[in-house]
Amino acid sequence: MKSRYSFLQESAVSEMAIVDTFTKLIFGEETFFSDMELLIVQALQATEPNVALDGHRDMGFYLRALGVKEMIKLVSQVQLQMASGRNPRPGRIEPGADFHQHPGI
Numbered sequence: 001m002k003s004r005y006s007f008l009q010e011s012a013v014s015e016m017a018i019v020d021t022f023t024k025l026i027f028g029e030e031t032f033f034s035d036m037e038l039l040i041v042q043a044l045q046a047t048e049p050n051v052a053l054d055g056h057r058d059m060g061f062y063l064r065a066l067g068v069k070e071m072i073k074l075v076s077q078v079q080l081q082m083a084s085g086r087n088p089r090p091g092r093i094e095p096g097a098d099f100h101q102h103p104g105i
Contacts, residue, residue, distance in 0.1 A: 012083045013040065018075050025060040043081040048074060 013036070021040040024031065033041065033056075044059065045052050051059045066074065 013079060015075055015079060018078050022063050022071070022075070025056055026063050028057060028060050039082065040078065043078045044074075047077045047081045 017036065018040055021033075021037045022044075024033070024037065025041070041056070041059070045054070048062075051062050054062065063071070063074075
C-alpha cells in the first residue's frame, strides 16, 4: 500500500506545467487550455485571492506584473494547492472573450 506522501509525490503537477500555463495566460495565447491547464488555473484562483474571480486575460495582466520572486513563490503555492488533494473551489474558468474554451468543458 502506498503512503499518502508517495502518492502526492508521484501525482504532483510539475513546476514546469504550472509555468507553461502561466506563460499562456501572460502572453494571452489564443489556444485551447487542456483539462490539466484548467485545473492549474482553478488552483491559481484558489491560491491567489487577487485573481479569484478573474478571467484569463485579467489573470495574465496580474501574472505579468509579478516580480521573479513573487512568481516563484506563486508557482510553489499553486503546486502545493494541487498536491494537497483538495479540490480548488469551483471558480470561474471560462476564458476572456478573446480565448477559446477547451471543447470538453
